Amino acid sequence: MTSTDRLGQVDPTLDRAVFRQIGDQLRAAIETGVFGEGERLPSETQLVAHYGVARMTVRQALALLQADGLAVAEHGKGVFVRQRPPVRRLASDRFARQHRKSGKAAFIVETEGAGGHPTVDQIEISDRVASPPIAAKLGLAADAHVVIRSRRYLIDGHPVETATSYIPADLARGTRIQEPNPGPGGIYARLEEQGHTLDHFDEEITGRMPLPHEVSALQLGAGIPVFNLVRTAFDVEGRAVEICDTVMATDRYILHYRLPAR
Amino acid sequence: MTSTDRLGQVDPTLDRAVFRQIGDQLRAAIETGVFGEGERLPSETQLVAHYGVARMTVRQALALLQADGLAVAEHGKGVFVRQRPPVRRLASDRFARQHRKSGKAAFIVETEGAGGHPTVDQIEISDRVASPPIAAKLGLAADAHVVIRSRRYLIDGHPVETATSYIPADLARGTRIQEPNPGPGGIYARLEEQGHTLDHFDEEITGRMPLPHEVSALQLGAGIPVFNLVRTAFDVEGRAVEICDTVMATDRYILHYRLPAR
DNA sequence: CAGTGGTCTAGACCACGCG
DNA sequence: GCGTGGTCTAGACCACTGG
Secondary structure (H helix, E strand, O other), rough: OOOOOOOOOOOOOOOOHHHHHHHHHHHHHHHHOOOOOEEEOHHHHHHHHOOOOOHHHHHHHHHHHHHHEEEEOOOOOOOEEEEOOEEEEEEEOOOOHHHHHOOHHHHHHHHHHHHOOOOEEEEEEEEEOOOHHHHHOOOOOOEEEEEEEEEEEEOEEEEEEEEEEEHHHEEEEEEEEHHHOOOOOOHHHHEEEEEEOOOHHHEEEEEOOHHHHHHHHHOOOOOOOEEEEEEEEEEOOOOOEEEEEEEEEHEEEEEEEEEEEE | OOOOOOOOOOOOOOOOOHHHHHHHHHHHHHHHHOOOOOOOOOOOHHHHHHOOOHHHHHHHHHHHHHHHHOOEEEEOEEEEEEOOOOOOEEEOOOHHHHHHHHHHHHHHHHHHHHHOOEEEEEEEEEEEEEHHHHHHHHHHOOOOEEEEEEEEEOOOOEEEEEEEEEEEEHHHHHOOOOOOOOOOOOHHHHHOOOOEEEEEEEEEEEEOOHHEEEEHHOOOOOOOOEEEEEEEEEEEOOOOOEEEEEEEEEEEEEEEEEEEOO
């Protein structure tokens, strides 16, 4: 028995393009477990022989699966059913004050709690004039400065998320917010020390395919979309004190929120 | 001036594949506004002439843009820069009791408030044994029945979301929950009438590329991922009284949540 | 009708992985 | 070295759109 035995045939007289029919059959075989997670699909050569079509036709079929995130091609090895990486649950209370008091950043606490090894790299800090949308969200004048902190989060060496924070310069200058390590409890703890007791966060979530730089920063495979989560932190006086713009690999996250019914 | 004048040339000796270089140039041209939203890109024939490559090569380049949701091909017309449809903001208080009292479903109220014309179609209702994951989430025995309500939501005739609700049969049978139109305030109002005062909702959000049936149900173009939002409603006694599994086109939604800082 | 994208063929040469 | 996928060519014919 060869690996193409469980695949059917195609009918070139049908309306549906041959490469789509082949794609349908491969998809069905994956979804029914004929090819399990991580297993190799039949090679292009085998598919060409099995279906009696040109190589470009089977490549188009395989491209369909890859665009949908069902399969990944590995040069020189084969095309494999995509493995689902472990997911990280983001609970809506992850920024609760009690967690802050532990002295560790939310990402570190959560990851270690789930048995993973957290890392942060590519930390860059700058002090610049706020872009118009950022200035508007923070309620700042058009020429106001912000301290910008960007970094990348990894779990067990795999990148999962990039984040860029924007803090009004008058709140950040002269504090550890401008240092790579902002100290125990992170920048929220520093802001509260400055008298800006936090009241609530607004989170806006959008989804889309990644930009090229996001593909490389997050080592995203084809067919994996990203979440763009933009969180704005407000103090008890209603002032926006931080914006955090994060881009997350959707195959590594479940976002979890609890809403009151009233 | 022709439409390819603002594009550069490619260098076949570079490491980066020619079709990727062409894709990069088209992407840059779109991002810098050389080709604006809704505008037509140069035709395949024009690109072949401009770059001096085979047609399959420019088609691979165009496929890159389409997979990322930047462009859409229209048979017989051309390849166009994708237009962003109007987005719908989902506020985290959209299921607050006060809204329910208006007597209209949340979707209707919100859409009309935003000046759109809401429709619901493909309403199907059944009564079946709960699947294992649904039974587990609802805290039901393995052989328990649920009433399943599925439907599709449209705005101005464009599908934006499909939803499937699962309600324990003992709460739904003999009520309007089993009817296509569940009455004023929707099924949550009916559940509260049964004495199940709602306490909170849990929402879990994941993102992924759509399945084939979702592509057709939501009329999704290539390169548009979906949100899968699964909401569980709990009554004041802590019982899960409904699960609502929704699939949303990411290009039509911004999900908005407000979190307390403590 | 001419122009557009959609599908398919039958090759070619290359780069990678592994034994 | 051989099998794998990656890139590219130069055609062919088809289906759709619009004037």
